[in-house]
Amino acid sequence: MGSLTQHPAYVALIGHLKEAATLGTTNAVLGWDEQTYLPPGGAEHRAEQTALLAGMYHQRMTDPQLGEWLATLEEQLPPDASEHDVAVWVNVRETRRRYDRATRTPRALVEELSRVATMAQQVWVAARRASDFSLFLPWLEKMVTLKREQAQAQQTDEHATLYDVLLDEYEPGMRAADVQRVFEPLREELTRLLGEITASGRRPRREVLQREYPVARQRELAIRVAEWIGFDFERGRLDESPHPFCTSLGPHDCRLTTRYDPHYFNSAFFGTLHEAGHGLYEQGLPPDAFGTPMGETVSLGIHESQSRMWENFVGRSRGFWRYCFPRLQEAFPEVLDDVSEDEFHFAVNDVQPSFIRVEADEVTYNLHIMLRFELEQEIIAGELKPADVPEEWNRRFERDFGLRPPDDAQGCLQDVHWSAGLIGYFPTYALGNMYAAQFYRAADRDLGELQGLFGRGDFTPLRRWLNEKIHRHGMRFRAAELVRVVCGEPLDHRPLIDHLRRKLAPLYGLQAVTD
């Protein structure tokens, strides 16, 4: 069978997608500038620019011509296209998925969602500041109603719940039940591990992270570390923003941001490793396929697996600190003279229950996620009223962490997601952690002892492996299939638990793990 690559409908489809993508990257430039350099007075006009571009993008992605090209190609695609005409098959499959989602959502609903999200985020900021959930409640209610409507409009499979439809936006092909299947044993194991750690009575010298780390030197170090792991500054940048992020403004233009706290080492250092991990994924996508699904990332969960890989599996590993610690001491003369490599490695692996998700360690982080996953499913199913969220949040937090949040700012008001309409998004963070553990184990098997390489500052083999196995395939595989193809096993919580026990056992004097 010949390829459909030269078929007029396919050529037209790709041209159309690339133009839409160029509008998309233009809007990304607007967004990047908004977060990094926009003066306060510019905010209002920036919103108009963004809305105009988003509208143009939406128009192109719901253009009836797109539907016609898709129908033509779907008719012509042979049954074995997924193996013999991969790019065409993937690009048609994903464009169909997006086209259906977009055209099934009434324009009025899209606009209302956008309007309410803007307002709700503003109210959320004020509510969190005042730690007053009652301010936010009417907007949460509105948002939940709209997200239910959106899910109803987009639902095509009667077996999918409304929450499944929302989750599918961020983790295509994944159902809540699939997530639940791994979350249950994960929670059990993490809770046990946390108990052992607490019982050990051991604690690192956390103050070593809170010494004076001058911002200018932190900035130099952040760039060096991103370079070590292979982030290409000819094709990207590192800037500052209040909320760190990674965004692609084109196939060869990936922007990272971080924030510098002169009295807390972790924030810029691990933040940069995290965002640079996302950046390596973006920089590793096939540039020729830019603007089409074959040049895009699989899912938020797979994206997060790449950031967590470099932040935690590399950046918090013993081998990494063997290489990095002497360089850190040089970068901050006299600051760490009384600290040993072991002590520093222990400090960056401090585990303890805390209220705020984004500050959580590798063990408790996933418990934060599961709490949100539980609640948002019940909210969308209509089983939990928005008004009851604070009480339920606190009750379950105490169940999981043994602590009760002192206020809603440190409880159910801490995250921006729900106010922005990002319901179904949270589980992808924990999925990313599990995917990362599975990928790391497979890479370690394929490449020999990764820790030895890290100890010599050699991060290239891992980066090349990730590129070869994951990045260069774009959206060819769905997340679940990718894990099977790369690791030879389905999604599994155990590699993550093994990773944590293996690392934390010597630090906290826990029972050793057996291979």
Place this chain on the structure above:
Amino acid sequence: MGSLTQHPAYVALIGHLKEAATLGTTNAVLGWDEQTYLPPGGAEHRAEQTALLAGMYHQRMTDPQLGEWLATLEEQLPPDASEHDVAVWVNVRETRRRYDRATRTPRALVEELSRVATMAQQVWVAARRASDFSLFLPWLEKMVTLKREQAQAQQTDEHATLYDVLLDEYEPGMRAADVQRVFEPLREELTRLLGEITASGRRPRREVLQREYPVARQRELAIRVAEWIGFDFERGRLDESPHPFCTSLGPHDCRLTTRYDPHYFNSAFFGTLHEAGHGLYEQGLPPDAFGTPMGETVSLGIHESQSRMWENFVGRSRGFWRYCFPRLQEAFPEVLDDVSEDEFHFAVNDVQPSFIRVEADEVTYNLHIMLRFELEQEIIAGELKPADVPEEWNRRFERDFGLRPPDDAQGCLQDVHWSAGLIGYFPTYALGNMYAAQFYRAADRDLGELQGLFGRGDFTPLRRWLNEKIHRHGMRFRAAELVRVVCGEPLDHRPLIDHLRRKLAPLYGLQAVTD
């Protein structure tokens, strides 16, 4: 007569213009980022983004609907609309002008001009680096042919020369003959003044400007100086770029750039004053009229008058340095201990013939411009062949400056303009200098002794006056009319000569000027 403000055609016209303007500011964001932060790899996709947005903008500005709304409104506008329905009259007048220019230019020519400009600029960079005019010649020939075609297409008045049509793009309503009328006596006076200065044998201590000025402190000072003169950093920024510029990304978002040379004081300091002068004009436009001619600047010449006002009439004045010099000494401790205020003021007013326009002083600058104005008129008229440009450049340069450029890099290859298709642009720089002198004299008359105010660091009265007289009117008046309205006199070269003689006479011991 009632206003047409509520007329459906006018409402539609304004909505259309504002949407087009939002595309324009979005493209400005792309351009700003390109000059300041874009990583090298991002250049290619940036060109695609810019071309897409420019195409969309062009499409809106040539939309036949626009022509229909204009025709409807022109039919309805009463004869006295220019006085009694000002905004409608101005917006219709200017939109008609642009619509006619845009629709008269064949799309193929627009695209060819854009393509050739991109290529020609790249070749020009290489040609200037190698100082080899022969590399650039074929591209200059192509560009001249295209610009002639463009002028022919856009020509509506049989009395206008092709060069007039090109000039009109940058200085609406101005003809080459009008320019020539003031350039002739200006050249004569400047040449006489330059002769007297050279004959005086006096020279400032120029090395005081070439001492060690650390970049971080220069940056702080640049921001302070921009604040002194009233640039609003809530509605703007100052960044760095190889070629300094000012651009508006929205009605409340004006971006300036400068460049820092640690061994040359003038470059960032006067560069910032210059760009901030442009910025004050942009920030002074009526924000409600944003996106329509009533919210836009009159012409490049008037724009330049605002930058020159702050760079030269304020920033190189005696009063300014009375206020600034002690602050400068504080900003750069020990660097200027052996320098007096008078010496520093003299140094920033050093006058001497040199090869490069952008480094020229206030006296010789205009001679550089007149040389280009002469040549480009003859080129467009077909009287001077592009191949003969180097010889003619050098011959006339020697005539005007008494020096012969040692090579073409320091001669006819020094400016980007012709390669970018900006023919007819140069005279606006000298017009700006003359307008500035006329405005300064009028302001000085209206406000009392400006130099006294500057000496106390009080720049607000001048800024308010410029806003009241010029900025807030948008495009209400054409340049020539604006000068008459504000100064009570037509365009005139004498205020500029008076300004220069008055300032330079005491420095160079020239014959005093009489009021």
